Amino acid sequence: MxxxxxxxxxxxxxxxxxxxxxxxxxxxxxxxxxxxxxxxxxxxxxxxxxxxxxxxxxxxxxxxxxxxxxxxxxxxxxxxxxxxxxxxxxxxxxxxxxxxxxxxxxxxxxxxxxxxxxxxxxxxxxxxxxxxxxxxxxxxxxxxxxxxxxxxxxxxxxxxxxxxxxxxxxxxxxxxxxxxxxxxxxxVGTAMSMADSLRVTVHGRQAHGSQPENAIDPIVLGSHIVTRLQTVVSREIGGTDMAVVTVGTFHAGTKENIIPDRAELTLNIRTFEPEVREKVLAAVHRIIEGEAQASGAPAPTVEEMYRFPRCFNDEAEAEALLTAFRTELGEDAVGVxxxxxxxxxxxxxxxxxxxxxxxxxxxxxxxxxxxxxxxxxxxxxxxxxxxxxxxxxxxxxxxxxxxxxxxxx
Structure with a gap:
């Protein structure tokens, strides 16, 4: 109509x-x-x-x-x-x-x-x-x-x-x-992805830049986390599933000759399916904790920044709206x-x-x-x-x- x-x-x-x-x-x-x-x-x-x-x-x-x-x-x-x-x-x-x-x-x-x-x-x-x-x-x-x-x-x-x-x-x-x-x-069905954003603080031990043996370097640790996270999608998620893992920020240190005591990373994760979401999040947490252990560092602090739900279009309702939009706006104006x-x-x-x-x-x-x-x-x-x-x-x-x-x- x-x-x-x-x-x-x-x-x-x-x-x-x-x-x-x-x-x-x-x-x-x-x-x-x-x-x-x-x-x-x-x-x-x-x-x-x-x-x-x-x-x-x-x-x-x-x-x-x-x-x-x-x-x-x-x-x-x-x-x-x-x-x-x-x-x-x-x-x-x-x-x-x-x-x-x-x-x-x-x-x-x-x-x-x-x-x-x-x-x-x-x-x-x-x-x-x-x-x-x-x-x-x-x-x-x-x-x-x-x-x-x-x-x-x-x-x-x-x-x-x-x-x-x-x-x-x-x-x-x-x-x-x-x-x-x-x-x-x-x-029709899934319209937009779920999203999870995390703030990760990795803890090290500060020392003079000339004496790395006295430090636990959070920059090296954070770099390993960033690199390893790239394998979550490429090596743990099937090709028919959608997932994106992005490290958006990485901040550490105040001076070139001081190894700092911490580094902060922020992550953004996108998925379409709840099961994939949980799998990706579990892998992300495992990698963060595992790399800290491998570096002999204290346990990282992981904070949830925000969490978006899936935006899902009810299929019957979406089909009804497609018909209504085509009637009102014209067939060529409406795309699935x-x-x-x-x-x-x-x-x-x-x-x-x-x-x-x-x-x-x-x-x-x-x-x-x-x-x-x-x-x-x-x-x-x-x-x-x-x-x-x-x-x-x-x-x-x-x-x-x-x-x-x-x-x-």
Missing amino acids: ALPSALLDDLATGMDALEDLYREFHRMPELSMEEHRTAERISEFLRGLGLAPFVCGGTGVVAELRNGDGPVLAYRADTDGLPIEEATGLPYASRATGTLPDGTETKVMHGCGHDTHIVTGLEIARLLATHREAWSGTVVFLFQPGEETAAGAAAMISDGLWDRVPTPEAAYGQHISPFTAGGVRLA APPVTGSEDFGHFPDSLGIPGVYWFFGGYSAETVEKGIPGGNHSPFFGPDDVRTSLDTSVRAGLAALLTRAGA
């Missing part, structure tokens, strides 16, 4: 205002779990629709839109920015700053496009609140903080989210990506996507209730830009979608189509 013409006409009429709202949020990104101004602006907009938003999970915002009998559905949009200095050159580029948990001051930008997610969610809420004749039921809007650190969804659930709103029977979300605006891509190795904490919402969830992607760049080469994808300082109008039109229509597959009048 295509969307009612009244919804589409209203979307087209309001597009200038929607682009202005997008530019407003683009200019004011905030770091994960620090989205205070963002939450207030979202709440202000929702109150203007006659809704009663409330804060959940620190800086998350929840609003319930009731419209008679019918299914209860959840729609989620994430709201946080990234510690990146924007280099897009856009006239509305972010100049915002923030403070990281360790006290470091940083520039902040919406380098993953969460500004588009916010305004898409707000516009869907506006259209549904305005055109109640087009649907029936209840939509719970979840404006979630802290996606980039995997903290936000869990925080909202821990804050009693599902005790404060009706229980949804399905949950939906979407994400902008660096492909042609006007298109959507949807995976393979799983991607990026991660999302959206999965916490459907998983916590045992309900189907579906998460898809929409494009953000003009065909000309895609053809000559996109300057930067997600998490790049150059990430700046250049066909915002088409992108937002597509994301709003896709979100409405998803909701109306169950709640359409």
Whole structure:
């Protein structure tokens, strides 16, 4: 079923205002779990629709839109920015700053496009609140903080989210990506990987650089760990399984002639299947501990930084949405996507209730830009979608189509 013409006409009429709202949020990104101004602006907009938003999970915002009998559905949009200095050159580029948990001051930008997610969610809420004749039921809007650190969804659930709103029977979300605006891509089954990030501190014994016999060198130890970790995927994981093990940072020492007493590494691990995840994590821990023993060093300290769930698209629900998207956007605009190795904490919402969830992607760049080469994808300082109008039109229509597959009048 295509969307009612009244919804589409209203979307087209309001597009200038929607682009202005997008530019407003683009200019004011905030770091994960620090989205205070963002939450207030979202709440202000929702109150203007006659809704009663409330804060959940620190800086998350929840609003319930009731419209008679019918299914209860959840729609989620994430709201946080990234510690990146924007280099897009856009006239509305972010100049915002923030403070990281360790006290470091940083520039902040919406380098993953969460500004588009916010305004898409707000516009869907506006259209549904305005055109109640087009649907029936209840939509719970979840404006979630802290996606980039995997903290936000869990925080909202821990804050009693599902005790404060009706229980949804399905949950939906979407994400902008660096492909042609006007298109959507949807995976059936696994959509995005699980992720585990670890901070590893290896402990040695400090000594003068000229007297290594008096030291336990944590740099040599850490180097062996880094090298050995490369064999986890290449020698322990089957060729039909997906796993990525990345050592993202390695810090040690203060001076060239001092062997330090410790070194710190941070690791990022991606997998699609729970069994593979556990196998990789077990191998990583075994190697870290084994290399320390081989060096005669104390046991390393291993801390979990964050943990993303698998983002899994319920197969029956995903197939229904593919049909809805093709009807609304056209056959050529809709693609079935393979799983991607990026991660999302959206999965916490459907998983916590045992309900189907579906998460898809929409494009953000003009065909000309895609053809000559996109300057930067997600998490790049150059990430700046250049066909915002088409992108937002597509994301709003896709979100409405998803909701109306169950709640359409």
